[in-house]
Amino acid sequence: MANTHIETELAEGSPSLMQRVIALRERYLTDRQFTLILSFLVGLFAAVAAFILHWLIEEIQLLLTEGFDTETFNWMYLVYPVIGIYLTSLFVRHIVKDEISHGITRILYAISSKRSRLKGHNCWSSVIASAITIGFGGSVGAEAPIVLTGSAIGSNLGQLFKMDNKTLMLLVGCGAAAAIAGIFKAPIAGLVFTLEVLMIDLTMASLLPILISSVTATCFTYIFTGSDSLFTFTLDNPWPVERIPANILLGVFGGFVSLYFIRTMTACESVFGRLKQKPIAKLLLGALILSPLIFLFPSLYGEGYGSINILLSGKTEADWDTILHNSPFYGHSNMLVPYIGMVLLTKVFATSATNGGGGCGGTFAPSLFIGAFAGFFFARIWNIYNIGVFLPEKNFALLGMAAVMAGVMHAPLTGIFLIAEITGGYQMFIPLMIVSICSYLTIIIFEPHSIYGMRLARQGKLITHHTDxxxxxxxxxxxxxxxxxxxxxxxxxxxxxxxxxxxxxxxxxxxxxxxxxxxxxxxxxxxxxxxxxxxxxxxxxxxxxxxxxxxxxxxxxxxxxxxxxxxxxxxxxxxxxxxxxxxxxxxxxxxxxxxxxxxxxxxxxx
Structure with missing residues (x-):
């Protein structure tokens, strides 16, 4: 009956190429088979988008900062981020002509209110906008824009082939999973991120397509960039049972840091929201906050993955002191702990100023950044005051990343698997679980929704795993x-x-x-x-x-x-x-x- 109907439709007029393709697909492939093919394509295109974005960011940063003297501060830190935000705002206002910030929140909104339909420009606009913002030093992450890009690719492929609303929702999830898997070479993290954050239900119909997208994106990322992990981490000090109390306390600390991050971010967004119709005023306010912060704390420049790697791979004080390069604190090793603490407190203001001023980026990387600094800060203070057994700082920087991610995103499984996969720290699974669970249990006392879902929850438009x-x-x-x-x-x-x-x-x-x-x-x-x-x-x-x-x-x-x-x-x-x-x-x-x-x-x- 279905084939007869298609043939009748095609016979009524000259069908387009797309109509012929759809007709052939419906004749020879079931919806389930075709969904698996689309999930593979989504994984491929998301990996390409992630590679292009990171390549653009690296090239822009290399071009702008190649000649910087590491032994002193650089005045250009005051200028570059503002230029990037201004260029991004011009691009969004005059070329895209649509709102593209809060990428993951926009995906959640599309799932709940727009039948999983994302606009075509979302397949490329966030890549360009975030590359400009981050390349020029905006203190945000590239992950949320790429997740939006991957989800938009899935949504638009589904719309192109006239897939139903349920399949569109699944392809949106495939795109998000592929984006996370592609960026971090972490296929399991991509899967659990989709389940925890986007609330895509885990059924046999959804599991296989999401896995295909995640694995495909991961494999192509290995082809594009090689086998190196995003972060360098080697476990020198195995985990003993004696550190369980410290792990629990770090988890609680990570929960409160997550609460500080969410509450401060929300307050800053409301301030910039009052200037919505005044782009120049937003840019000036963002510049007044961001430029001095990056000038004082160059670790806030860009995504900050270089600083995270210093905390994760350092073995001596000399290694960790390199985090003070390019700052007014260079050469003052005794200022390392205050520097770490100030960066921990000010990162959220730098991120809010970047996005609020007109830039484009996400909070995924900032949560990893804050988590690494929080974990290192916690362990260093613990060791300075000899509170208990010695805590290896780089291990706790790793655990702090999982704790803050689990708290900010309300996604403990994502925190556990992502950190394990991107660092190769599989031997840290038990402490990763402890800190992630403790962080999550701490923050849900104060915030029932993640940083991505809280905006929609207030409007009653948030999809959850509660079926009713x-x-x-x-x-x-x-x-x-x-x-x-x-x-x-x-x-x-x-x-x-x-x-x-x-x-x-x-x-x-x-x-x-x-x-x-x-x-x-x-x-x-x-x-x-x-x-x-x-x-x-x-x-x-x-x-x-x-x-x-x-x-x-x-x-x-x-x-x-x-x-x-x-x-x-x-x-x-x-x-x-x-x-x-x-x-x-x-x-x-x-x-x-x-x-x-x-x-x-x-x-x-x-």
């Missing part, structure tokens, strides 16, 4: 409103009302005044005792017979609240009003539950 809430989030009020109703006026006699009832397809007739305001409603089931008595037709009017609705809804009512109102009132239909009390239509309990069951069935299919 996920389904209600995916449902839109507009999709269940019945706007085909028969309205009556309050002064209409019963005879005319009976005529209106004969034309209505609902049991409820709204009573409206001349301005369209809802005055009440006529419930046909309550009028059976008089509608057939012709002698009463001229003795009653609608005003005498109408009743007030059990409850009213408005255009901004969340679907979870709509369901709650139906459960509370046991009504069959409820009216939906706009902000001026004008009737928009009715929601039927029967229709709403029908849509609900359909979405549940779609989400539950394997």
């Amino acid at each position: 809430r996920a389904v209600l989030t995916l449902m839109s009020l507009d999709s269940v409103i019945d706007k085909n109703y028969t309205a009556v006026s309050p002064d209409m006699p019963l005879a005319s009302l009976v005529h209106a009832i004969s034309k209505s397809h609902n049991n409820i007739l709204p009573v409206l005044d001349n301005a369209g305001n809802l005055l009440g409603e006529i419930d046909i089931t309550k009028l059976r005792h008089i509608v057939f008595r012709i002698e009463l037709y001229h003795h009653f009017t609608v005003r005498q017979l109408m009743s007030q609705p059990e409850a009213t809804l408005n255009v901004n009512t969340k679907m979870e609240d709509v369901m709650r109102q139906f459960d509370r009132t046991d009504a069959s239909m409820l009216p939906v009003l706009d902000k001026d009390n004008h009737l928009l239509g009715y929601i039927s309990r029967t229709h709403m539950y029908s849509v609900y069951r359909k979405i549940v069935a779609d989400l539950s299919e394997d």
Whole structure:
């Protein structure tokens, strides 16, 4: 039947090349088989995008900083980041002409509100914008832009081949997983990131495509860049049981650092948000914050992966002192701990100023950066004051990365597997689990949602693994409103009302005044005792017979609240009003539950 339908459609006119491809695909491949092919392509393209972005960043940074003297500070640190932010803002404003910041939040929003449809420009715009921002020294990460790029590639490939909404959601997850796997050469981390952060349910139907995308991206990244890990780490001091108390305390400390990061980031965003219509003012404010910080603490320049590597690979004080290069603190080894502490506190301001001023970047790399500095700072203070057993600082820098990532993203599994994979620190699995779990348990006391989900959670648009809430989030009020109703006026006699009832397809007739305001409603089931008595037709009017609705809804009512109102009132239909009390239509309990069951069935299919 499907093939006959396709052939009929193609016979009606001259089909395009894309139509022919889709027709052939539907004839010879099942949807599941084709989804696996698309997941491979998503992994390939995401790996290419990640390679291009990091190559652009490295080339720009090399061009700008090649001649810098490491033994003194450089005045250009005051200028480069501001130039980068300004160029990025011009690119976004005049070429992209769309909002591209908060990449992972935009993916979550697309999944919950736009049926997993991301715009075509997201396949390239974030790569260019973040390359300019980070290459010129913006203190943000490239991961969120690449995750948005990978997800956009998956979404647009799915749209190109007319895949259904569930497959689009899966391809968006494949793109995100491929991006993480490609950037870090960490396929397992890519998988668990998609499950924990994007809330894609793990079923047999979703597991294989996501794994294919992750492994494909990882393999092509190895081909493009070789076998070296992103960070250099060698375990010199194996983990003993005696360090468990220190691991627990580091996890708690990481949870509070994550809380500081999220709360400060949110506060800074609200300040820059007030200047939304004033791009020059945003740029100046961002420059006033960012330039002095990078001048004083050059570790804040760019993604900061060079500084992380110093903390992870250093073995002597001389090695760790190299983190002071290019700063006014150069040559003052006694200032290492204060320097580490100040960088830990100011990184969030540098990141907020970069994005708030008009740059483009994510919080993924900053959370790794802060985590490494927090872990090193914790271990150094512990050792200085001889609190307990000796703590190897570079090991705790590694553990700090997992702790802060788990807290900021509310993703302990991502923190565990990503840090293990990108550093080769598999022998640290037990302490990685301890610090990640403790960090997560600490932060959920204060923040129930991740830094990516909290914005959408406030709007009631966040998809979670809670099936009922996920389904209600995916449902839109507009999709269940019945706007085909028969309205009556309050002064209409019963005879005319009976005529209106004969034309209505609902049991409820709204009573409206001349301005369209809802005055009440006529419930046909309550009028059976008089509608057939012709002698009463001229003795009653609608005003005498109408009743007030059990409850009213408005255009901004969340679907979870709509369901709650139906459960509370046991009504069959409820009216939906706009902000001026004008009737928009009715929601039927029967229709709403029908849509609900359909979405549940779609989400539950394997």
